[in-house]
Amino acid sequence: MQHILDAIMAGDTSSEDYAALEVPDHYTAAFVKKDEQGMFEGLASRDKDPRKSLHVEDVPLPELGPGEALVAVMASAINYNTVWTSIFEPVSTFGFLERYGRMSPLAKRHDLPYHVVGSDLAGVVLKTGLGVHSWKPGDEVVAHCLSVELESPDGHNDTMLDPEQRIWGFETNFGGLAQVALVKSNQLMPKPAHLTWEEAASPGLVNSTAYRQLVSTNGGNMKQGDNVLIWGASGGLGGFATQYALNGxxxxxxxxxxxEKAAIARKMGAELVINRSEEDYRFWKDERTQDPKEWKRFGAKIRELTGGEDIDIVFEHPGRETFGASVFVTRKGGTITTCASTTGYMHEYDNRYLWMNLKRIISSHFANYRESWEANRLIAKGKIHPTLSKSYALADVGQAALDVHKNAHQGKVGVLCLAPEEGLGVRDEELRSQHLDQINAFRGV
Structure with a gap:
């Protein structure tokens, strides 16, 4: 891969020269093994260690198909779906790959005894398949993680509704935590020129997810003046939701x-911050029983901060632990948008507060290409900023995933793939200089 890295580092390699580069028949990647999917049986989730299941070794280069691109990955990032894959929860992702493999001979490539993970990347296009006209070798790109087939009419109004919608690097193989990734060409977007490789790679999944969940008409349809309750406001998702609320x-x-996390929220410009450890909210009396008195105490704190107003939109993703409180504190006619469930999938809430007050629960999952493009465009314009806190080398991807698994991180954790060090890949120094404080808001925390 050294000759490919040399071409990228040169900074002036032509598209023709990129097209002429020989792509090796193997590359280094982070993956889990099918024959190890039972390795953590009997252990509690918290005791499962991604460092034991994530391997970093050479794998064969996949065949390039129509409508696809091979990308040299300079940097990637850790999302919670990589943690799930690495600890084989809530199910082993090899089931996803098996089902995908039955769809067509081309999809069969994904059904392998190993699963290359990762749903973010920033890098350079190396090769494109038949039918790709908008991208060429040498283009500097980022990728969103929506993989769709679009052979059904269901997905043509909103591609997230395609029956064959998958998350690349989680429900498909050949993900971004590698030196090379295989993507569909309609996953590609221009790399923001003022960002480094690792900064550009980090927003992908969480930025697009937050955009759809909060801003898009498919999600919260946020408007000026809305009060938006954001759980985990300094985290991967919440850090972008906070920026979208302020920006909008x-x-x-x-x-x-x-x-510490409260300080990050204030650094982004938020003024109304609730520190759960100080307030000591206990929404559950025990594993089966919630405490409505704590919902009311939480609602009173919100009104204290807002001058007596309730919440218009809740940005929900913790799930079971917080969902009852989220429904309660939302104003009459307000909206709870939900994605993920990091504290449990079986949500419970008092339906009286929902139905009698005409509140709405809207489910949200990643984003379609248009939403992802708009979210990336805002990054490229310096309106929204990365939430990268630290980066690891690809060889240390297990530790990076463990950080996220243990919530021992802020914002996003990056991974350098081909990039030999941090700080490379900036093409627009002038724009960067205008936003350095915001770009580095999560650094060193």
Whole structure:
């Protein structure tokens, strides 16, 4: 791969020269093994260690198909789906690959005894398949993680509704935590020129997810003046939701778990912050019983901060632990948008507060290409900024995933793939200089 890295580092390699580069028949990647999917049986989730299941070794280069591209990956990032894959929860992802492999001979490539993971990347296009006209070798790109077939009519109004919708690097193989990735060409977007490789790679999944969940008409349809309750406001998703609320004229009410995270929220510009550890909210009396008195206490704190107003939109992703409180504190006619469930999938809430007050629960999952493009465009314009806190080498991807698994991180954790060091890949120094404080808001925390 050294000759490919040399071409990228040169900075002036032509598209023709990129097209002429020989792509090796193997590359280094982070993957889990099918014959190890039972390795953590009997262990609690918290005791499962991604460092034991994630391997970093050479794998064969996949065949390039129509409508696809091979990308030299300079940097990637860790998302919670990589943690799930690495600990084989809630199910082993090899089931996804097997089902995908039955769809067509081309999809069969994904059904392998190993699964290359990762749903973010920033890098350079190396090769394109038949039918690709918008991208060429040498283009500097990022990728969003929506993989669709679009052979059914269902997906042509909103591609997230395609029956064959998958998350690349989680429900497909050949993900971004590698030196090379295989993507569909309609996953590609221009790399923001003012960012380094690792900064550009980090927003992908969480930025697009937050955009759809909060801003898009498919999600919260946020408007100026809305009070937006954001759980985990300094985390991977919440850090972008906080920025979108501020950027869109709404008022974020940021919920965080400690003062360090509260400081990050304030650094982004949020003024209304609730530190859960200080307030000691206990929404559950025990594993089966919630405490409505704590919902009311939480609602009173929100009104204290907002001057008596309730929440218009809740940005929900913790799930079971917080969902009852989220439904309760939302104003009459308000909206709870939900994606993920990091504290449990079996949500419970008092339906009286939902149905009698005409509240709405809207499910949200990743984003379609248009939403992803808009979210990336805002990054490229310096309106929204990465939330990268630190980066690891590809060889240390297990530790990076463990950080996220243990919540021992802020914002996003990056991974250098081909990039030999941090700080490379900036093409627009002038724009960068205008936003350095925001770009580095999560650094060193």
């Amino acid at each position: 004229g709404a008022t974020p009410i940021c919920v965080v778990s400690n003062e």
